[in-house]
Amino acid sequence: MRWRSRLNRELKPLFSFRTYLNDLTTLGVGGPAECLARPLTQRDMEILLAFCREEGTPFWLLGGGSNVLVPDEGLPGITILTSGLNGVFWEETGDAVTVYSESGTLLASLLGLSLRRGWTGLEFAAGIPGTLGGALAGNAGAEGLSLGDLVRSVKVIQDDGNVRDRSRGEIDFSYRFSSLGLEGVAITGCRLVLKKSNPSEIAEKVRGFLSNRKGQPRGVKTAGCIFKNPEGSSAGKLLDEAGCKGLECGNAVVSMKHANFIENRGSASTKDILSLIDRCRTRVVQNSGVYLATEIRFLGNSLNAKIPN
Ligand SMILES: Cc1cc2nc3c(=O)[nH]c(=O)nc-3n(C[C@H](O)[C@H](O)[C@H](O)COP(=O)(O)OP(=O)(O)OC[C@H]3O[C@@H](n4cnc5c(N)ncnc54)[C@H](O)[C@@H]3O)c2cc1C
Numbered sequence: 001m002r003w004r005s006r007l008n009r010e011l012k013p014l015f016s017f018r019t020y021l022n023d024l025t026t027l028g029v030g031g032p033a034e035c036l037a038r039p040l041t042q043r044d045m046e047i048l049l050a051f052c053r054e055e056g057t058p059f060w061l062l063g064g065g066s067n068v069l070v071p072d073e074g075l076p077g078i079t080i081l082t083s084g085l086n087g088v089f090w091e092e093t094g095d096a097v098t099v100y101s102e103s104g105t106l107l108a109s110l111l112g113l114s115l116r117r118g119w120t121g122l123e124f125a126a127g128i129p130g131t132l133g134g135a136l137a138g139n140a141g142a143e144g145l146s147l148g149d150l151v152r153s154v155k156v157i158q159d160d161g162n163v164r165d166r167s168r169g170e171i172d173f174s175y176r177f178s179s180l181g182l183e184g185v186a187i188t189g190c191r192l193v194l195k196k197s198n199p200s201e202i203a204e205k206v207r208g209f210l211s212n213r214k215g216q217p218r219g220v221k222t223a224g225c226i227f228k229n230p231e232g233s234s235a236g237k238l239l240d241e242a243g244c245k246g247l248e249c250g251n252a253v254v255s256m257k258h259a260n261f262i263e264n265r266g267s268a269s270t271k272d273i274l275s276l277i278d279r280c281r282t283r284v285v286q287n288s289g290v291y292l293a294t295e296i297r298f299l300g301n302s303l304n305a306k307i308p309n
Contacts, residue, residue, distance in 0.1 A: 003055040007035065007078075011051065014038060015078070021070045024062060024081065026129060027262075028221040029270045030070025033060075033079035040084040042102070042155075042163075042188050049157050049186060052078055060299045061186055063104065064130030067138055067223055071300040072270045079299075082133050085188060088113065097194040098152065103133030103187045107140070110192075115206065120197035121150050123205040127213045129224075132190055137181035138297065139173045142209060147192075148173025154180060155189040163188075176228050176295050217255045221264040226277060227292035235292050236260040239280055242287035249276045270303070 007015060015037040021030035039045040052059045058077035062068065082104035090099045090113075097119050101110060107125045110132065114122045124145040128135065132147075139148045151173070153165045172179040180187060227235040239245075239259035247254045250272035255261040262276055277294065284292055 003051075003057050004035070006055065007051070011037070011047065014040075014044060014048070018074075021062070021065070021074065021079065025065035025068055025070060025223070026221060027065075027069065027223045027268075027273065028264045029072070029268055029273060030068075031072050031074030031270075033075050035078045037078050037080050038084050039080065039082070042085070045080070045082075045085065045186060045188055046157060046161070046163065048078065048080060050161055053159075053161060058301075061133065061137075062299070063132075063134030063137075064106065066128075066130040067134060067140075067295070068297050068299050069223070069270055069273060069303060071302050073302065075300050080186070082131060085133075090117075092117075092196065095196045097196060099192045099194060100189060101132050101192070102189045103131060103136070105132050106130070107132060107135055111206070114194065115199065115202055118196055118199040118202065119194040120202050120205070121192070121194035123202060124209055126206045126209040133187040136187050136190055137178055138176055138295070139178040139181075141176070143212065146173065146175070148178060150192045150194065152191040152193050154187055154191075156180065156185040156187050158185055165191075181297075215258055217257045217261050217263060220255075222255070222261045223296050225260045225295050226262055226280070227260055228295045230290050230292065233290070238284050238288055238290055238292065242280070242283040244280045244283055247276060247279060249273075249279070252276050254280060274303070 015035050017035055018032040019036040020032050022028050037048050060075050060079045062079055062081050085102040085104035088101045107128050111122050111125050124142045128140050135147045139146045151168050153167050155165050157163050229235050236259050244254045245256050245259045250268050251265045252268035252272040253263050255263050262273055281292055
């Protein structure tokens with residue numbers, strides 16, 4: 001294949017072939033990436049995307065893999081793992097704090113930095129795995145707060161290769177939705193606005209958010225909530241009322257602790273998880289007439305063809 005030999009010649013240190021993605025997703029499912037690239041700088045990312053554009057090679061962005069489902073047959077083209085883009089810079093002016101972070105930085109690292117420096121704003125992110133880029137693509141959040149609320153601007157590489165700083169006003173953020181995710185642009189960094197505060201109050205808030213997660217499964221392979229909450233209701237409650245807890249398919253099971261979580265008990269496949277998603281959705285429609293939209297994102301055209309969001 002032409003693009004692979006060009007990649008070998010021009011971009012060698014950045015990639016590997018046929019790397020299994022189950023190790024890079026929190027659900028622990030997914031076949032091999034035809035090619036897995038690990039950019040370390042903004043420039044690497046620009047070169048990779050220019051390469052994909054010129055060769056017509058499909059590409060997929062993967063952060064912490066905590067909100068995605070990858071096909072069992074793997075992903076064609078280039079899967080771009082963003083974890084190497086993890087620089088963080090900040091400026092404190094009086095009580096105001098502006099943080100610029102690259103998109104592969106873990107939310108947990110940003111929260112840790114906030115705790116150490118006494119910055120308030122990110123406490124809701126306690127317990128949310130994954131990277132800043134993934135969180136921006138889906139507007140991650142908890143208890144009515146979300147990342148979009150803190151954004152001043154987001155740096156993206158557009159389809160045409162142009163690098164742009166999108167201001168907050170140019171981006172739509174709503175409950176688990178971001179227009180950046182819809183567009184599929186590559187997010188390379190973001191400017192967040194936080195505030196100086198009292199470190200012990202920040203730590204107290206973090207403890208509060210963590211304690212509210214006690215009803216969720218821990219120490220097992222999941223991708224967080226599978227479905228979004230429908231307006232005015234809770235997906236977990238609707239799933240529970242429809243008798244979904246404990247439903248199984250192969251090694252995938254709907255958590256007995258929280259019906260909106262699917263657990264991989266060891267060797268589940270993406271196919272198992274897709275069929276559980278389908279069964280849960282059908283039960284909820286039959287029981288309450290509500291069609292649940294998925295929060296989890298599907299990478300790969302074959303999956304998109306199988307399951308509508
Ligand atoms: C135990 C557990 C608890 C969770 N709790 C919550 C919660 O409370 N609230 C919540 O909102 N979510 C929660 N999640 C889901 C998940 O952690 C978040 O959605 C997280 O923000 C996803 O980030 P990620 O880096 O893992 O993204 P990934 O799963 O790697 O990717 C998610 C999507 O973002 C895209 N993407 C990733 N990086 C980029 C980039 N740089 N540019 C453009 N697109 C990109 C991917 O292509 C994909 O479409 C939970 C997950 C787990 C496992």
